[in-house]
Amino acid sequence: MAGRIRIAIVDDVQESRDNVERLLRFEPDIEIVGTASRGAEAIELAMAKEPHVILMDVNMPDMDGIAATTAIMSRMPNVGVIMMSVLNEPDTLRRSMLAGAREYLVKPFSLDELLTSVHDVYALVSRMPQAHVVQAVPAAMPVSTAKQTGKATIVSVTSSKGGVGRSTVACNLAVALREMSGKRVALVDADLAFGDVGVMMNTSDAKTIIDAVSYRAQIDSDVLETILVQHASGVHLLLAPVSPQDAEVVTPDLVRSILDVMMGMFDFIVIDTRPGFDDLNLVVYDITDTMLLLVTMDMTAIKDARQFLEIAELLGYSGERIRVILNRNNTYSGIPAEEIGESLKRPLWATIPDEPGPVLRSINEGVPLVSTAADSKITQEFCRMAESYLMELDPELVQQAARSGPRRSSLRGMFRTGWKPAS
Ligand SMILES: Nc1ncnc2c1ncn2[C@@H]1O[C@H](COP(=O)(O)OP(=O)(O)O)[C@@H](O)[C@H]1O
Ligand SMILES: [Mg+2]
Structure with missing residues (x-):
């Protein structure tokens, strides 16, 4: 009828x-x-x-x-x-x-x-006036053109379950991107209730995203300058609230307004997320250029990653916009790395080795591995990842940085002597 x-x-x-x-x-x-x-x-x-x-x-x-x-x-x-x-x-x-x-x-x-x-x-x-069904969300912007328009390239580190290394990857990748390109890099902790970026980057600064709540619609770059924490690596951090209850007051709309302003302030924004799809994550994913999906070598993580990819596909986050990273690659799990890629029907974009000792020490000391352990396999993989991503955007980014001097060695010196976050 x-x-x-x-x-x-x-x-x-x-x-x-x-x-x-x-x-x-x-x-x-x-x-x-x-x-x-x-x-x-x-x-x-x-x-x-x-x-x-x-x-x-x-x-x-x-x-x-x-x-x-x-x-x-x-x-x-x-x-x-x-x-x-x-x-x-x-x-x-x-x-x-x-x-x-x-x-x-x-x-x-x-x-x-x-x-x-x-x-x-x-x-x-x-x-309401008729609107057409939008079959898929277009990529926030084709990765290769984003930079030319003066808008930050946004990389989100995602997973379907916790504890797979999102924060470890987000922190190290942000520092690697900064070191390799010398560009303006921000790291946003969008795991609002249980954010670990502050601990992993050893910031004693009390500023967090909570300080933005009272500004609501009036968020601008001046306000954000006072809330962002500058890390010794040059990466600017937007930290999660200290107490989980405070996360409740940070709405997805507020996060969207903040990210809109930050897009004009930075060349790269790396976002650490909480697992899965919720209203905040969808706000983040919708403006993300590249989603990095982490998977580890256990059946539950692989099953969850497969479901994540299915939902992502349905939501229009597909193709090159979403890339799989195998974290904690080891020989004792009984599952060969190649089989994980096959099971997810995706090539593995990166494979990060399992190195519990160095990773734990780096978390406990609050110094990203990329900044201290230049020779470790993990650091090499982060640098390779950052370099190949930068090359994909614009080879000039890597070449310019190489011409401007040995950034990495000066940074290592700074970390060895300990550092204080700039106020
Ligand atoms: N490549 C790795 N090798 C060894 N341990 C790792 C590696 N990546 C992460 N871990 C460990 O896994 C735990 C969870 O990492 P984390 O980055 O906090 O995950 P998430 O943010 O996804 O919850 C940490 O204790 C860390 O020591
Ligand atoms: Mg985390």
Whole structure:
């Protein structure tokens, strides 16, 4: 029947999906076009069936309803999302609305409440001008042209599970990019609740992203200059809040505004993230030029990385924009490195050896390996990675740096004598 309201239902609990479906089944002006039990499935369903309204559960494993809403809204701005949650928390409500949801239903809800929301939201979205479905998010900018337009090249270090070396890679890569290019490099700790960049870079500075909260929309480069911490390597750090509770007040919108300003201040921004896909990570990934996905040699990490790549593909983060790095490469895991690439159907962009002693010492001393252990295999791999990335962007970047002198040796001297972060 033409003119019916097309609805999709998303909930990880089958009973909840069935309940909503049962409530709506006999409504003459409503057609249920599909159901999904995961955030990624919801995106796929929305793109395939183009519903008018999506009833979206908030709490789901892998990718929650808020992240799925963010992803759907960026591709299909005319869909009306109604969140459903047992939690009646102001923060969840606020985050849902920021993600683009139009209404919020607290479970359990009555048929009346449900129908009123559906009709209100449908009336709202049907008044909106037609927008086309955006099939995929284009790369923030082709990597090779980003530099010429004066916008920073953004590299995010990602994973689907914790403890695989994101922070280790982000810190060392940022320093390597700085050393090899001499360009303006920033390192942002977007693992807001459990950020480790401050410890790994041994900063005693108290400035963190929390200091940006009170500025909200007025963030500019002058404000950021006072919040960024300058590391002895020349890399500027934007640190995560010291206490996990404070992470709550740093919204994805604020992070986006900060990154927008930083893009004009730096040539490279390396971002350390928290695992998986959530609303903050989607904000970060959407402006990222190159996502580095870390995987280690255990079956769970490989399985999770495969799922990550599937969701990434669905969201349009594909091709050269996402590259796999094998971390902690060793001979004792029983899984050959080549098989990991094959299993992920991706070439390994880099392979970092497993060297527990040097890595642990470098973390505990707060000095990135790249700055001290020039001869270690890990350092060589970071430098190779940075160099090949810079060469890909513009070979001049590496050549200019080589002409401007032996940056690496002077840095090593500085670290050996200990350093204090510049204020
Ligand atoms: N290449 C490596 N060799 C040995 N140990 C490593 C290596 N990379 C990371 N680690 C160890 O793994 C742990 C987690 O690393 P970290 O960078 O904090 O991961 P994440 O940020 O993904 O949680 C650290 O204790 C570190 O010592
Ligand atoms: Mg970390």
